[in-house]
Amino acid sequence: QQQVKQSPQSLIVQKGGISIINCAYENTAFDYFPWYQQFPGKGPALLIAIRPDVSEKKEGRFTISFNKSAKQFSLHIMDSQPGDSATYFCAASPSSNTGKLIFGQGTTLQVKP
Amino acid sequence: GAVVSQHPSWVICKSGTSVKIECRSLDFQATTMFWYRQFPKQSLMLMATSNEGSKATYEQGVEKDKFLINHASLTLSTLTVTSAHPEDSSFYICSARDVQNYGYTFGSGTRLTVV
DSSP, X not given: OOOEXXXXXXXXXXXXXXXXXXXXXXXXXXXXXEEEEEOTTSOOEEXXXXXXXXXXXXXXXXXXXXETTTTEEEEXXXXXXXXXXXXXXXXXXXXXXXXXXEEOOOEEXXXXX | OOOEEEEOSEEEEOTTOOEEXXXXXXXXXXXXXXXXXXXXXXXXXEXXXXXXXXXXXXXXXXXXXXXXXXEEETTEEEEEEOSOOGGGOEEEEEEEEETTTTEEEEOOOEEEEEO
């Protein structure tokens, strides 16, 4: 119930292409779904987040698509750049004040020039 | 935006000694902070949830006597790895919950190496 499943484990995309990473969750109490970007030796940095009352959110080249009925959400990176090469984590948490953030397994993205 | 400062960024210690890691929320009050451990090429594993002024809640399998957590103020939480051993070597990351903005901000992490 607490799991967040993320795929693929790794992804190679050509520069300018679209990177797509998918996540699925089970706990219907989750109501906050962020995506984080992590570079080696650094802490995760928030990219974009969504609540279940909207089906899509876009910020620059990053878009979250959310399917509440399927309990799935995905990250799309448009016009992928070599600087986007990093590890991406989806996560989910319930809305309580002490709600834990549960992470997916991570996706290592490599954008080839 | 919300900033969380974590120190030190890396530390090397001898086996059997203790190491303290600090996590500070710089521009917001964090009633709840979280401590994670991350092994190479793996996801973040939640170790414990730290609430200001009360005892931390540890995840199953995490030794609370080895990983001492103190959250004495609304802006500071500390993780002390006691009697460290080489198997405790890892990347430790803290996170603070900004209740007003409903976000989780992460520190930059601490690389602990026990020799």
